[in-house]
Structures are given as C-alpha cells and as structure tokens.
Amino acid sequence: MTLTVRSHREAAALKDGLLLIDGRWRPAESGATWTHHHPATAEAIGEFPVAGAADVDAAVRAARRAFDEGTWPHVRAGERVRVLRAVADLLRDNADELRGLQALDNGVPLSFGGVYAGSVDVAADTFEHHAGWVDKAGGETLPPYQGGDHLAMTLREPVGVVAAVLPWNAPFLLFAQKLAPALAAGCTVVLKPSEYASFSVLRMVELLQEAGIPDGVVNVVTGPGDPTGEALITHAQVDKVSFTGSRDVGRRIVRASADTMKRVSLELGGKSPAVVFPDSDVALAGMTTMGMVTLGLSGQACVAHSRALVHRDVYDEFLGAAQMIADSVTYGDPFDASVQSSPLINARQLERVLGYISAGTDQGARLVTGGNRPDGELAAGNFVRPALFADVDNSMAIAQEEIFGPVLSVVPFSDEDEAVRLANDTEYGLGAGLYTNDARRAFRMAKRLRAGTVGINGFQVEPHLPFGGYKQSGLGREGGRSSFEAYTELKTVLLPLSDEVI
Template identity: 80%
Template sequence: MALTVQQHRDAAGLKDGLLLVDGQWRQARAGRTWTHHHPATGEVIGNVAVAGAEDVDEAVRAARRAFDESPWPGMRVGERSRLLRRCSDLLRENADDLRARQALDNSVPLSFATVYAGSVEVAADVFDHHAGWIDKAGGETFPPYQGGDHLAMTLREPVGVVAAILPWNAPFLLFAQKLAPALAAGCTVVLKPSEHATFSVLRMVELLQEAGVPDGVVNVVTGPGDPTGEALITHPLVDKISFTGSRAVGRRIVEASAGTMKRVSLELGGKSPAIVFPDADVGLAGMTTMGMVTLGLSGQACVAATRALVHRDAYDEFIGAAEMIAGSVTYGDPFDPGVMSCPLINQRQLDRVLGYIEKGQQEGARLVTGGGRSDGELSAGNFVQPTIFADADNSMTIAQEEIFGPVLTVVPFGDEDEAVRLANDTEYGLGAGVFTKDVQRAFRVAKRLRCGTVGINGFQVEPHLPFGGYKQSGLGREGGRSSFEAYTELKTVLLPLTDELM
C-alpha cells in the first residue's frame, strides 16, 4: 500500500499560500504559483503564491513606511515586551497545529517536533528571551578623553528594514531566531520562507498578527530564489539581510549587498567534526554522532556532526555503535509516532546525496552500511538509507563537502594534535563535538578548534546562546545578546555642557 498524507492535509484544513503586504493577504500580481509536493509521498500538498519583483517592491515599501512613518520603532519598551511575549504564548497554544503543518511542509516527523531543538517550544523561548532584551537596549556614557565639560554617549537604534530569508529544515527555530530580535529592536521585516516549508511559516505569521504586530511591520513574500529571493536581496530600500542556507546563495547575497552596503548576517552550513578520544564513552559517542546524522532531519542540519574523527583505539567500537543506530532508524508517515526521521527534501537533493555516496565509493572509502534508497511503500519518497563510510581520508570529497543527508564519514587519527589538525582542515567552521572524560583535554581541544560552537560529550540548542560560524560557515551570530545587537546601529552623541568650544 502506497504511503499517503492526504488525510492529514485535509484534517489540517490547509489552504493555498498567499502573500502578506501591509497587513493584507493576497495573490501575486502576476498570478504565478508554485506547487509543493510532499517529500515522503510525492503528493501535491498545495500551491503558494510566487512573488515577482512588483510584489517584492510593494512589500519592501510597506516595511519602509512602517519603519519611517509609523510609531513602531519608537514603541514603549513595556508595550513591545508584552507584544513579543504574546507572540510566544500564541506559538505555544498552537503547537499541535504548527507541528502538523511542518510535517506537511518538509515531512519532519511529529516525534522529532517534540524534541526541544526541533520544537515550537524553542521558538516560543526565543521570543521570550528577546522580549527581555528590549529594556536593556542601552548605550554607554564615557568620560571626556580630551578634558572639558561635555558628555559623550552611545545609543542603539533599529537598523531599519530587514529581509529575513529562511531555509526549509528548521522553520520554527529560524523563524524565531530572525523575527524575534528584529522585532525586539524595532525593525520592520520582509520575510521569505523556503518554498519547501511555507505553510508552517504562514501560520506563524498569522499568529504574530493575532498578537498585535501592526500592519506593515511583518510582510511575507513567498516563492523560489528566482524571482522572489533575488528581487528581495537586491532591493535598494532593504537595510539588512539575514539568511540561513547554502554557501552559493550566501556569496550571492554578499555581492548583492555591496551596492548599498546592506548589513548582512549569514549562516551557511558546515562540515562539523565529532572528535572521539579513547577515554570517552565510545559507544555513547557513536550513538550520539550517528543520531545527529540520521534522526529527525536525516542529516539535513547545518550543524550535524557528519565527519567523525575517531582515535584508532576506539575505532571499531565507535563504528559498531553508529551502525546499531543506523539500523534502528524508522521512516514513513511523519504523523506516525513511531517514525523517527524524514526523507530528503526534494528530488534534486536526493540525486545530490546519492551522487556523494557514489563518489565516496569511487575515492576508496569503505561503505559499512546503507548507500541506497529505501524501497517498498517508501519508494515514492526521497528516502536514503542511513549510510556510514569508514577508513576515509580527510581529503576525500565526502569528508570535505556538506552532503546534507544521512551520511557519516569516519576518519581515524592517532593523537590530539592530529585530531585538531584534521578537524580544522575544512573550509567550514560551524560546530564541533569533543568526546572525552578528560576535562583538561576537552577545554584544550575546544580552544584550538576554529568553529563557532563546541559541544563536549553532547550537543544541545539554547535560545540565549550565540550561534554561527567561522570561515565559510557565515557572518555574524544568531541567538542571545549578539543577535539582538545585530539588528541595531550604534550611534555616538556628543553634548557640550557649557558654551565653551570643545
């Protein structure tokens, strides 16, 4: 019997997606739509409006008016804090509906959507956290450096109109990571969700409206990168671009931002290493690492530890534990509580991952398990079996490039210096894991790693911590104080306290 999700679509009452411009939901001016096919079944889930350049221009100008002419940027801090906390409350109250819509978007199973990192709860906590920053957006005062009677101070002000561009894989968290600090700072936003995860994002925007976000403060343009994304990143009235996605698009955004010196925040993926020393709980390290690569998102997570650097004395035990996890992963209907992971997002990504698996075999890595597509009732979906490559060299394609699929590459090492050298031998620098019972070694290695986040004997998401990468993993940070400040400009003010010249 073929897998189907149509009954869940009908139960959710899903409607075709519209644009939101200045508080009004409407179709695209040219009438273009994009059809979303479910990645697990190939079934049509619905259509979303494709915003062209004219639609994007209207949305950006609405955000510009809301910033330049409305009371929004100067709203009292108490009122703004209450509004963000109301957004948080509504997200929690509508969690079941949002999880169902995400499962229809990207097939992420409900079982993973209750895990904190992939949940509505983490998005609500991000709004709560940034609500607390609103009354702390102060500057500083400085004593006169040259002498004289004057006051020197700094002020923090909202950066202006923000283009927020979301990926498909974590719509709850990344919606909050971009919208919450932008709104807390007093910015206005034009939001572009991924065409592969639109319906859950549109519902969250409806909740912001219900919470009382004024018309024009949040606008939504939907559609693919061409034409929608390109029109947004090149618009001259956009002050800042916040993007999570591929390096190729990130580079295009940097190019597009140069003409008007737009502020840019980019999170562009990674090839994160998990470094496993022989004194660690090696079995737990193997299960944890393979779990990150296969469970929930099937390795379609930027920070997943897809490269395991394992000491030779722990090598066989690690691979055995990882193989056990690979054999236990279940796929299927994302609404089934027993399903543990999802398919790849589309046919293009399926072909790409299978190509990397073939490349790994051609370059001489040992295929331990997996390597093919799932069959039977899953054959209509974009499912790839959990895959482990062992005895790989760190220079191999599968050890250097972000595969974005359920593929773990295991590389052996001999000592601490070699482990650090291998870990840093990549163009990326997003995250890393260190598995050891030696606390001194853990901190020593963590300090030497060129990446934005290091988990020691585990990894977790925290809404109040900065997240981002070194090198080609991006620019800037999301989360915590650094995220809030990224949506502000710093202004210096000098005030003489006498009539004498300074």
C-alpha cells in the same frame, strides 16, 4: 500499498497560501503560484503565490513606511515586550497544529517535535528571551577624552528594514532566531520562507498578527530564490539581510549587498567534526553522532556532525555503535509516532546525496552499511537509508563537502595534534563535538578547534547563546545579546554643557 499524507492535509484543513503586504493577505500580482509536493509521497500538498519583483517592492515599501512613519520603532518598551511575549504564548498554544503543518511542509516527523532544537518550544523561548532585551538596548555615557564640560554617549537604534530569508529544514527555530531579535530591536521585516516550508511559517505569521504586530511591520513574500529571493536581497530599500542556507547563495548576498552597503548576517552550513577519544563513553558517542545525521532531519542540518574523527584504539567500537543506530532508523508517514526520520527535501537533493555516496565508494572509503533507497510504499518518496563510511581519508569529497543528508564519514586519528589538524582541515567552521572525560583535554581541544560552537559530550542550541560559524560558515551570530545587537546601529552623541567648542 502506497504511502499518502492526503488525509492529514484534509484533517488540517490546509488552505493555499497568500502574500502578506501591509497587513493584507493577497495573491501575487502576476497570479503565478508554486505547487508544493510532499517529499515523502510526491503528492501535491498545496499552492502559494510566487512573489515577483512588483510584489517584493510593495512589501519592502510597506516595511519602509512602517519603519520611517510608523510606531513600532518608537513604541514604548513595555508594548514591544507585551507583543513578543504574546507571540511566545501563542506559539505554545498552537504547537500541535504547527508541528502538523511542518510535517506537511518538509516531512519532518512529529516525533522530532520532542527534540528541543526542532520544536515549537525553542521558537517560543527565543521570542521570550528577546523580549527581555527590549528595555536593555542601552548605550554608554563616557567621560570626555580631552576633558571639558560636555557629555559623550552612545545610543542603539534599530537598523531599519530587514530581509529575513529562511531555509526549509528548521522553520520554527529560524523563524524565531531572525524575527524575535529584529522585532525586539524595533526593526520592520520582509520575510521570505523557503518554498519547501511555507505553510508552517505563514501560520506563525498569523499568530504574530494575533499578538498585535502592527500592519506593515512584518510582511511575507513567498516563492523560490528566482524571482522572489533575488528581488528581495537586491532591493535598495532593504537595510539588512539575514539569511540561513547554502554557501553559494550567501556569496550572492554578499555581492549584492555591496551596492547599497547592506548589513548582512549569514549562516552558511558546515562540515562539523565529532572528535572521539578513548576515555569517553565511546558507544554513546557513536550513537549520538550517527543520530545527528540520521534521526529527525535525516542529516539535513547545518550543524550536524557529519565527520567523526575517532581514535584508532576505539575505532571499531565506535563503528559498531554507529551502525546500530543507522540500521534501526525508521521512515514513513511523518504523522506516525514510530517514524524517526524524514525524507530528503526534493528529488534534486536525493540525487545529490546518492552521488556523494557513489563518490565515497569510488574514492576508496568502505561503506559499512546503508546508502541505498528503500522500496515498497516508500519508493515514491525521497528516502535514502543512512550511509556509514569507514576508512575515510579527510581529503575525500565525503569528508570535505557539505552533503546535507544521512551520511557519516569516520576518519581515524592517533593523538590530539592529529585530531586538531583533521578537525580544522575544512573550509567550514560552524560546530564541533568533543567526546572525552578528561576536563583538561576538553578545554584544551575546545580552544584549538576553529568552530563557532563546541559541544563537550553533547550538543545543544540555546536561545540565549550566540550561534554562528568561523571561516566560510558565515558572518555574524544568531541568539543572545549578539543577535539583538546585530539588528541595531550604534550612534555617538556629543552634548556640550557649556559654551565650549568640542
């Protein structure tokens, strides 16, 4: 029997996608389309336009007009608040439909919808949170430094036209993390979803329209990085690029931004460590860490703790708990409630992950379990069973490079200093986990780790907390006040109150 999701596509009445430019849904000027194949079955799911340079230019110019001549950047705060809260309500009201569209997009199972960071709830909460910043975009009034009778003040104003480029793995969270603060600040947006997760994003944009977003404020161009993404990040009338994805594309965006000094926010992945001490609940640490790289997204998450640094005294206990999770993960139809994890997003990523698994064994790591492809009804999909590696040296490729798949590398350590050295011995710095019941050790270690987010005995994404990385994990933060301010410019205003010369 061959696995199929075709009946779910028909039940959802999935329509082929269109571009949204200045409030009008339309095909690409060239007529070019992309056919999306489901990663679990290789079946053709639907088509959407490939926006070329002319389409992208039309979308950016629409956003430019909406910013320079439209009402959104200047509308009263209460109206922006009303719209953003309406978006949050509509997301919650349509959560079941959106989860189904995501399952048709990227194969993430419906069961993962109960995990907050992967749910529609986190998107709704993010819009609701940023609605609260709309009427708090204040500056400061400062006393004159040199004395005299004048006011010195600062104002926060929207940065302008934003190019928001989304990855495929977390469309709900990333859609909200980029659009909510941008819209709250008064910016206009050209949104490019991943070609591997467009249908759920297009539906969320329809909900934005239903909530009352004016024409031209949010525009959508679909298609791959070439030509669509390239035309967007290099467009001269884009003021800021917000991107989540690979480090190579992030570097390209930084280079492209130099020509017009675009502002950039980049989240570029990680090789995050989980550091496990003997005084922790070691079994829970093993199950949680292995779960982060296997359940739901099958390790295709930027902040997944794909390196486990485990004290030698509890090394075997950790491996046993991790193997139990690895061997129990279920795959299949993402609409089946018993399915716990997803396929890899495409055949290219499947081959990449299998290549890293081969490299791990070739370089001397011990493959405890997994790393093979399932057969039978799953053979047509991009599935690979979770790979657990022991006796890993931190210099190996599987310990240094972001694999973006269900692979956990377990490295032993002897004391805190060695754990810190190993944890920080990476080009990335997105996240880290600490497992200890010693509060002093937890804070001591958290201060020493070079990572943007450190979770102690657990890890969570929250709408009001900044999220981003050190080193090559990116630039800037998403979430909370820092995210809102990243979509603003700071202006200084001097106002004489007499005839003095400032």
